[in-house]
Amino acid sequence: MYFLLPFKFIDIDDKEILVNEVGDYLVVERGTAERIVNREIQNDGKLFYDLHANYFISQSRIPKLIDNLATRYRTKKSFLNDFTSLHIFVMTLRCNQNCEYCQASSVVCNESSYDISYEDLDHAINLMYQSPSPSLTMEFQGGEPTLVPEKLEYAIQKSEELNLLYNKRMTYVLCTNSIELNDKILSICKDYQVLISTSLDGPKEIHDVNRNKEGSYDRVVNGIQKAREALGFDRVSALMTTSFLSLDYSKEIVESYIRNGFTNIFIRALNPYGFARENDWDSYFERFIEFYKEVLDYIIEKNKQGVFFIEDFTALIIRKILTPFPIGFVDLQSPAGIINSVIVYNFDGYVYASDESRMLAENGDYTFRLGKISDSYEEIFYGNKAQNISLSWSTESLTGCADCAFQGYCGADPVRNYAIQNDMIGFRPTSHFCFKHKEIIKHIFSLLIHRKDEVLPIFKSWIA
Ligand code: SF4
Incomplete structure (x- = not known):
């Protein structure tokens, strides 16, 4: 019994x-x-x-x-203990690139009305320091945040001043396309130990087409090199986005990362926000899963040949499967990463629940606008909007997820559910988010079942 x-x-x-x-x-x-x-x-x-x-x-x-x-x-669930730790500052909507899949609906112009004001920066930094988290990440995004270097410097200086009072562990991250990393920007990054997060979509043929700009790849690679020399090799990381074009070039993309000195790659799918909304998503996600499997297979082979190289999304899932610890990745959290782990102070003077929420707002939908940057901490983080969103942000209570074997490895995303299915709760059988996560987790388990002796030591080395 x-x-x-x-x-x-x-x-x-x-x-x-x-x-x-x-x-x-x-x-x-x-x-x-x-x-x-x-x-x-x-x-x-x-x-x-x-x-x-x-x-x-x-x-x-x-x-x-x-x-x-x-x-x-x-x-x-210990990621909940400290509440919001990632604070994204959208410094400007202006950009000097024209990416095929742009998710931020950026504008190419010189109008300062697309930049965050000093007054809003002051309010936002005050809000950030009210977070109970002892560690804060202040991440600068755009558009292209290097277009407003004086505001970038002002924001970090202001934060450092306040931190004399609050004594938090601060991390500063500059998300940049790296094509204008001039001495002024690099000196700010050096003075305040700012990490650089850049975009690299793979080899020149793919990167340049994705940006509708010849020469873009060369400028990024030069920028990466310059930043590594000024700040240190490991202070620069890169993110790739899998465009429709990328789907045919799994090996070439991995090789371009290795050639450029990276030891990891994050295979990131397109998402349905901003300019990328019109794509054929069903066929895209089917092909994306095949692409992901090809990339992972190729990376496993590389590791077997003695080249240490990580696929980051797989490493996140493996950490969830093999260890008792939480991971700091908002897409795989329940309760969801929005508000609990990340918040966005936008150039327009408003606070949004996530980066994707403000992208929806660029298309005129303010569902996830939590309030004005000048509002109080309580109004924004515990207000009616936040409470309403919280009703649909736990996999434990969502239809479909509640019975799913992968519930503990996956996450809830009310913003994506709303953006694609017009409803924060969403419908799992037709959800691309669910399809992608389910197929990837299934594939990882399939590898653990059939190729355990070969892949487990490699996977463990990725999370050591
Ligand atoms: S795989 Fe799908 S059903 Fe399972 S927890 Fe993730 S989103 Fe929910």
């Missing part, structure tokens, strides 16, 4: 994966979940002991070590 503890299951290939409440998994024969529920597991075999030791079943109504399980659950 035994009692059931909460767990979920899914068939992958010829096996069944059982996942418990804290994300531990067991690979078992198909039909095992049914046998467990029908109390057909004999209490003298390995399967019984595995199920018992991993909190799938209990010999008492309340497991004796329930406090242990509770501690692990709290650890998984």
